Amino acid sequence: xxxxxxxxxxxxxxxxxxxxxxxxxxxxxxxxxxxxxxxxxxxxxxxxxxxxxxxxxxxxxxxxxxxxxxxxxxxxxxxxxxxxxxxxxxxxxxxxxxxxxxxxxxxxxxxxxxxxxxxxxxxxxxxxxxxxxxxxxxxxxxxxxxxxxxxxxxxxxxxxxxxxxxxxxxxxxxxxxxxxxxxxxxxxxxxxxxxxxxxxxxxxxxxxxxxxxxxxxxxxxxxxxxxxxxxxxxxxxxxxxxxxxxxxxxxxxxxxxxxxxxxxxxxxxxxxxxxx
DNA sequence: CGGCCCCTGACG
DNA sequence: CGTCAGGGGCCG
Numbered sequence: 001x002x003x004x005x006x007x008x009x010x011x012x013x014x015x016x017x018x019x020x021x022x023x024x025x026x027x028x029x030x031x032x033x034x035x036x037x038x039x040x041x042x043x044x045x046x047x048x049x050x051x052x053x054x055x056x057x058x059x060x061x062x063x064x065x066x067x068x069x070x071x072x073x074x075x076x077x078x079x080x081x082x083x084x085x086x087x088x089x090x091x092x093x094x095x096x097x098x099x100x101x102x103x104x105x106x107x108x109x110x111x112x113x114x115x116x117x118x119x120x121x122x123x124x125x126x127x128x129x130x131x132x133x134x135x136x137x138x139x140x141x142x143x144x145x146x147x148x149x150x151x152x153x154x155x156x157x158x159x160x161x162x163x164x165x166x167x168x169x170x171x172x173x174x175x176x177x178x179x180x181x182x183x184x185x186x187x188x189x190x191x192x193x194x195x196x197x198x199x200x201x202x203x204x205x206x207x208x209x210x211x212x213x214x215x216x217x218x219x220x221x222x223x224x225x226x227x228x229x230x231x232x233x234x235x236x237x238x239x240x241x242x243x244x245x246x247x248x249x250x251x252x253x254x255x256x257x258x259x260x261x262x263x264x265x266x267x268x269x270x271x272x273x274x275x276x
Numbered sequence: 277c278g279g280c281c282c283c284t285g286a287c288g
Numbered sequence: 289c290g291t292c293a294g295g296g297g298c299c300g
Contacts, residue, residue, distance in 0.1 A: 278299105278300095281297080282297090282298105287291085287292085288291085
C-alpha cells in the first residue's frame with residue numbers, strides 16, 4: 001500500500017539501523033519474490049557484502065552496498081521491511097531475511113506477495129526493475145507546469161491517470177493523486193487535454209506541497225515503527241478526501257463523491273473540483 | 277483506455 | 289458468497 005511518503009518514512013527509519021552492517025547470510029523462504037537474477041545468485045552475491053546506505057526513488061527502495069552493487073525492492077501493496085532482533089517473533093509471510101553482523105535481521109514480509117527484489121551489480125545497467133523508466137521526483141526543480149503541460153496537454157487520458165503515470169512523476173499512487181487533485185481543485189476525471197495552463201500550474205505546486213506535507217505527517221520513531229510493524233500510517237488522519245466519500249468537504253461543505261477511474265477508487269469534491 | 281493478471285485477507 | 293484493498297505489467 002505504500003506510496004512515496006510511506007516509502008520515504010521506511011527509508012528514514014531503517015537506514016541508520018542497517019548502515020555499515022555486513023549481511024552475513026540470507027534466508028530466502030520464497031524465491032519467486034526475487035525477480036532478478038536467480039535466487040541462488042542473489043543470495044550468493046549479496047552474502048558478506050556491507051551496506052553503505054539506503055535510498056528511495058519513486059516507490060522503490062535501494063540498499064546500496066560498499067562494492068557499488070545495489071539491492072532494489074518494491075513493496076507494491078503489502079510489502080513490509082523491518083529490522084528486528086534475531087529472536088523477535090517472525091511476521092506471518094516473512095519471505096526474505098538478511099542476517100546482519102550485529103545480530104539483528106532485516107526482514108521482508110508481504111501478505112500478497114506482489115513485492116519484488118532485484119540485485120544489480122555496480123558495472124551492470126539496471127534494465128530490470130523499472131527504475132530507469134521513472135520520471136521526475138516530486139521535489140525535482142524541473143517539475144513545473146510547463147513540464148506537465150508538455151507531457152500531457154495533448155493526452156486524452158484522465159488527469160488522474162496522468163498523475164499515476166510513474167514515467168512522468170514518480171511516487172504518486174491512488175491516495176495522494178486524489179489529495180493532489182483536491183488541493184489543486186481539478187476534477188480527477190477531466191481529460192488531460194482539457195486543462196488550462198493555470199490548472200497545470202496548480203497541479204505542479206500541489207504535487208510537491210502534498211508530498212512534503214504527508215512525508216512530514218508520516219514521521220515516526222524507530223521504536224514506534226517496529227512496535228506497529230510498519231503498518232501505522234500516521235498521515236491517514238490528514239487525508240482530506242480519500243476515504244471520506246459521503247462526508248462533507250472540509251473546504252466548501254458539499255458531499256464528497258466517490259467514483260471509479262481507471263479501475264481505482266477516487267474521491268473528489270463536486271463543489272471545489274467541478275464536475276466536468 | 278478498459279480489462280485481466282499476479283496474491284491474501286478483511287469486511288458486508 | 290462477492291467486493292475491495294494506498295502496487296504494476298501486460299494485452300487488445
